[in-house]
Amino acid sequence: MPRVLDLDALVERARAGDPRSVGRLITLVEDGSPRLRELMAALSDSAGRAHVVGLTGSPGVGKSTTTSALVRAYRATGRRVGVLAVDPSSPFSGGALLGDRIRMQEHATDPEVFIRSMASRGHLGGLASATPQAVRVLEAAGCDPVLVETVGVGQSEVEVAGEADTTIVLLAPGMGDGIQAAKAGILEIGDVFVVNKADRDGADQTARELRHMISLGMSGEPGAWRPPVLKVVASRGEGIDALVAALDEHRGWLASSGMGDARRRQRARTEIQGIALAALQARFGGVGSGDVLEALAADVAEGRTDAFTAADRIVASVAG
C-alpha cells in the first residue's frame, strides 16, 4: 500500500530546518505536485521573511564561485542560507550541474546551507512559476538570505530581477564592456554590479565603463538607489565582505524607501498571473472536440487564416 504523503508533518519538519524535508518540499514544487496548492497555502504566511538575492550573468563570469563565496561570508555571521541554482533544463544539464556541485561542495555538509538546482524550462514564464514557490519553502525553513543564481542574459535575467529583492549582475573583464552590457539589457536590472576576476587585465576599465553607463541611466531623483560597481576575486574571497555590505545596504534602502514592499507586490502579481494564465492555457487544447488549437495552427501556417482570428476563436471558447 503506497504511503500517503503527510504534508503537515513534512511542513512542520521543514520549518524546523530539517534539510531532507526541505528537499522533499522543493521536489513537490519542481514536479508541480497535485499537493502544491495545499503546500503553498500552508506556507503563505512565510512570504517575505528572507532577503532574496538574485545573481545573474553570462556563462563563464563565475556565478557559482561568487555564490559559494557569498554563502561562506553569510555563514561566518551565523545565518542560515538557501541557494537556488536555476538552470535551463537540458538533456546536457547533468554535466553542467556537476560543475556547480563541485564548486559548491565546501557547503555540502553544512546543515545550515540548503542548496538546490532547479530546471527553469517547461514552466510557463520560465522562472516565474516555480522559483517563488521554492523560495517560499526556503523562507519557511528559516533561510535568510535566499540566493537565486541563474544563467544567461536577456529574458532570464529580467525574470530573476523580478523574483529578487536585490539583483546582483556579475561581469568579468573583457566580457562585458559598457555597450555590450547595454545591448544585453542588464543595466536596468542590476541593484549591485560585480566585476569578478578583478585581478585580470581590463577590470578597472570594465568597472569604469559600467559606472559611466549606469550614471547615464540614472533618473537623478532624490533618494533613488545608485547601483554600486564592486570588484571582486570570488575564487579567493577578495571583495566579498564589501559585496555583503552592499547587499545589506540595499536591503536597508528597500525597507526605508518602501520599494521593498512594492517589489514584493509586483512579484506576487507576476506569480498570480503566471498561475492564472497557465490554468487558462491548459483549457486551450481541449476546446470543443479534438484539438482545435492544432487545427487552427495548421490554418495559420498554411495561410488560410491569420493568428488574430484564430486567437479570437480560442478566447471565445475559453472565456465566453
Added chain:
Amino acid sequence: MPRVLDLDALVERARAGDPRSVGRLITLVEDGSPRLRELMAALSDSAGRAHVVGLTGSPGVGKSTTTSALVRAYRATGRRVGVLAVDPSSPFSGGALLGDRIRMQEHATDPEVFIRSMASRGHLGGLASATPQAVRVLEAAGCDPVLVETVGVGQSEVEVAGEADTTIVLLAPGMGDGIQAAKAGILEIGDVFVVNKADRDGADQTARELRHMISLGMSGEPGAWRPPVLKVVASRGEGIDALVAALDEHRGWLASSGMGDARRRQRARTEIQGIALAALQARFGGVGSGDVLEALAADVAEGRTDAFTAADRIVASVAG
C-alpha cells in the same frame, strides 16, 4: 483633418517591394496598431514564403558582423533579403543599436535589403508576439531569406528557435566551451553551429568540444538532422559560403523530412496562444470594480493568502 491610413494601398506597395511601405507596416506591428488585425488578415496568405533563419549567441560573438556577411552572400546570388535585429528594449539601446547600424551600413542603401531593429521587451512572451508579424511583412515583400538576429542566451534563444525555420547558434573561441554551451541550454536549439573569430586561439578546440557535446545529444534516429559546426571569420567573409550552403541544406532537409511544416505549425500555435493569452491577461486588471489583481497581489505579498487561491479568483472572474 488627419489622413486615414490607406492600409490596402500600403500593403500593395509593400508587396511590390517598396522599402518605405515595408517600414511603415513593421512600425504598425511594433506599435501594436489597432489596424494590426486587419494587416495580418491581409498578409495571411504570405505565411511560409521565406526561409526564416534565426541567428543567436551571447553578446560579443559577432552576430551583427555575421548577419552582415550573410546578407552580402545572399545578395551576390540576387536574392532579396530581410533582416530583423531583435534587441531587448532599454533606455540604453540607442547606443547599442548605433553599433549595429554601423556594422550593417554597407547594406543601408541597397533597395533589395530590408533591415529593421525591433525591441523585444514589453510584448507578452518576448519575441513571441511581434516577430512573426514582422516576418510576415517581410515575406509579403518578397524577402527570402528573412534573417532574425537576437541577443542573448537562455529564454530569448529558445524563443528565436521557435520563430525560425533554421537556427544558427554563434559562438566565439574561449566564450563557449562545451560545458558552458550546455549550461546555457543552446545545444538543443541550434540547427547550424558557427564558431566565429576562427582565426583566434582555441577555435579548433571550441569546435571539437561542440561536436562532441552535440554527438552526445543526438538521438541516432535515421534521417535526423546532424547539426554541423562551421568555423568562420565573419569580418573577412571567410567560411560564409559554406554557411550559406549549410543553411540551404537544412532548408532542403526541412522540406524532405516534413519537419518544416511541423515547425511552422508549432510557430503558428505559439503565435495564436500568445495573442489569446494577451487578450485574456488584458481582462485581469479590470475584473470586478477596481484593480482586483493589485489587491490580490498585496494579499499574497503580505502572507494573507497564496498565489493559487488568488489565481483561482482571477480565472473564475475571467473565464467563468
